[in-house]
Amino acid sequence: MSDLLDAVRSGASGAELLDCELPTRFRAAHTLKNEVGIFEGQTDKDVRRSIHVGEVDMPELAPDECLVAVMSAAINFNTVWSAIFEPIPTFAFLERFGRQGWNGARHDLPYHILGSDGSGVVVRTGSAVRKWKAGDKVVISPAYLDSEDHDSYEDGVQAESLKAWGFETNFGSLGEYCVVRASQLMNKPAHLSWEESASNTLCAATAYRMLVGKNGARMKQGDVVLVWGATGGLGSYAVQMVKNGGGIPVAVVSSEEKAELVRAQGVEHVINRSDLELGDQGMSHPKAGRMLGEEIRRLAGEDPQIVFEYLGRETFGASVYVAKTGGKIVTCGSSTGYQHSYDNRFLWMRVKSIVGSHGFNYREAVETNRLISRGMLQPTLSRVFTLDDAGEATRAVQTNQHIGKVAVLCGAQREHEGIDDPAFREKIGEARITLYRR
Numbered sequence: 001m002s003d004l005l006d007a008v009r010s011g012a013s014g015a016e017l018l019d020c021e022l023p024t025r026f027r028a029a030h031t032l033k034n035e036v037g038i039f040e041g042q043t044d045k046d047v048r049r050s051i052h053v054g055e056v057d058m059p060e061l062a063p064d065e066c067l068v069a070v071m072s073a074a075i076n077f078n079t080v081w082s083a084i085f086e087p088i089p090t091f092a093f094l095e096r097f098g099r100q101g102w103n104g105a106r107h108d109l110p111y112h113i114l115g116s117d118g119s120g121v122v123v124r125t126g127s128a129v130r131k132w133k134a135g136d137k138v139v140i141s142p143a144y145l146d147s148e149d150h151d152s153y154e155d156g157v158q159a160e161s162l163k164a165w166g167f168e169t170n171f172g173s174l175g176e177y178c179v180v181r182a183s184q185l186m187n188k189p190a191h192l193s194w195e196e197s198a199s200n201t202l203c204a205a206t207a208y209r210m211l212v213g214k215n216g217a218r219m220k221q222g223d224v225v226l227v228w229g230a231t232g233g234l235g236s237y238a239v240q241m242v243k244n245g246g247g248i249p250v251a252v253v254s255s256e257e258k259a260e261l262v263r264a265q266g267v268e269h270v271i272n273r274s275d276l277e278l279g280d281q282g283m284s285h286p287k288a289g290r291m292l293g294e295e296i297r298r299l300a301g302e303d304p305q306i307v308f309e310y311l312g313r314e315t316f317g318a319s320v321y322v323a324k325t326g327g328k329i330v331t332c333g334s335s336t337g338y339q340h341s342y343d344n345r346f347l348w349m350r351v352k353s354i355v356g357s358h359g360f361n362y363r364e365a366v367e368t369n370r371l372i373s374r375g376m377l378q379p380t381l382s383r384v385f386t387l388d389d390a391g392e393a394t395r396a397v398q399t400n401q402h403i404g405k406v407a408v409l410c411g412a413q414r415e416h417e418g419i420d421d422p423a424f425r426e427k428i429g430e431a432r433i434t435l436y437r438r
């Protein structure tokens with residue numbers, strides 16, 4: 001009987017994979033419950049201290065779940081949150097989940113396997129799984145929904161049962177194997193490598209909901225859209241979606257190198273925030289809104305109908321200020337701090353609105369994957385690490401040393417594997433697909 005992971009790597013058929021013995025242990029990047037609190041009082045909460053790579057037990061599958069041999073995973077900002085145990089340690093989510101019977105109790109362990117994005121091959125299916133089978137090549141949506149929760153039918157994001165897989169659940173993607181609900185799986189884009197396809201879903205689908213889907217800011221043709229951190233995880237997809245939808249992106253970045261990269265994506269209006277001379281206060285400087293607004297008007301000729309926000313405390317005041325009268329500030333996060341203050345006069349007197357957005361529902365994930373599979377949305381993968389270096393990979397994101405997305409090879413041994421449709425890849429163009437690698 002051959003090794004299951006080797007069989008996956010060699011492209012074995014579904015039947016051959018089912019013939020391989022399931023390992024009882026596998027390697028994964030994880031945090032430890034007994035280390036919650038190690039960063040107390042420290043200013044630099046270096047995630048390399050809290051992320052460990054080692055063997056964990058193979059979990060039992062529920063009837064509606066699949067076991068996926070992960071070829072590649074990606075780092076998201078939620079991996080950073082989990083690894084610094086903030087704002088709430090993931091173990092608190094796992095304990096709560098653990099009180100929900102056998103299904104949840106499996107997740108409440110002294111370790112947490114990280115990772116909310118991944119690509120790989122289905123190797124086992126639970127008895128109730130109908131759509132997927134061993135051998136299927138998949139990408140994973142981190143929207144973890146309970147089909148028995150009626151509130152999840154219209155818009156899963158509004159369901160109490162919604163969880164971010166790999167962040168609020170265990171058995172995430174940063175390991176040789178992961179456990180997913182069958183409803184999380186989508187077909188892997190055939191023209192992309194394992195690492196390219198692993199890195200998109202969470203950020204791209206979040207940006208899709210914020211800008212394109214019916215639940216966010218609902219961008220229309222000709223809208224000027226201010227995109228903070230335009231070469232970051234969310235921003236790098238947001239600028240593509242604004243352009244695809246006939247909008248006018250105004251990209252904010254922090255260096256000339258990043259400015260060049262967004263220009264290479266076809267974005268005409270780029271603001272290097274370090275040129276605004278705001279000193280140590282950065283975008284929280286009292287004059288930041290006015291200076292930024294003047295720059296946006298100079299470049300785009302008008303104020304933005306939409307501001308794409310996720311930075312929170314440092315930028316939110318400026319975001320509310322610069323939005324056009326009647327415009328929308330759509331927000332899905334607060335990287336620089338959860339408590340925001342802004343001058344409310346600019347909101348109510350100019351009839352602007354703030355739109356909260358969180359993750360995405362199944363439909364939004366599937367629509368996003370369709371755009372990627374049709375070559376209408378390009379990956380923004382910039383760096384690839386090995387599983388042993390998952391801590392380093394997360395550190396790069398924590399310290400804003402990265403651009404676009406950072407991937408980790410889990411089962412895949414080399415980059416550039418897993419491309420099943422080279423002809424379509426050639427048609428889209430290697431240069432567009434790998435722009436962020438260069």
Ligand SMILES: NC(=O)c1ccc[n+]([C@@H]2O[C@H](COP(=O)([O-])OP(=O)(O)OC[C@H]3O[C@@H](n4cnc5c(N)ncnc54)[C@H](OP(=O)(O)O)[C@@H]3O)[C@@H](O)[C@H]2O)c1
Pocket residue numbers: 076077078202203206228229230231232233234235252253254255258273282283310311314315332333334335336357358359360397400404
């Ligand atoms: N609710 C959800 O569903 C959801 C989903 C995805 C992400 N999020 C949240 O969204 C945030 C961003 O995620 P991400 O993956 O895009 O992160 P990321 O890849 O680290 O990108 C963040 C970008 O923010 C910019 N930035 C950093 N500090 C800044 C500052 N002080 N002022 C202005 N810009 C700054 C950086 O660009 P420059 O330095 O070039 O300006 C960077 O590229 C995180 O807080 C994450 O938790 C939420």
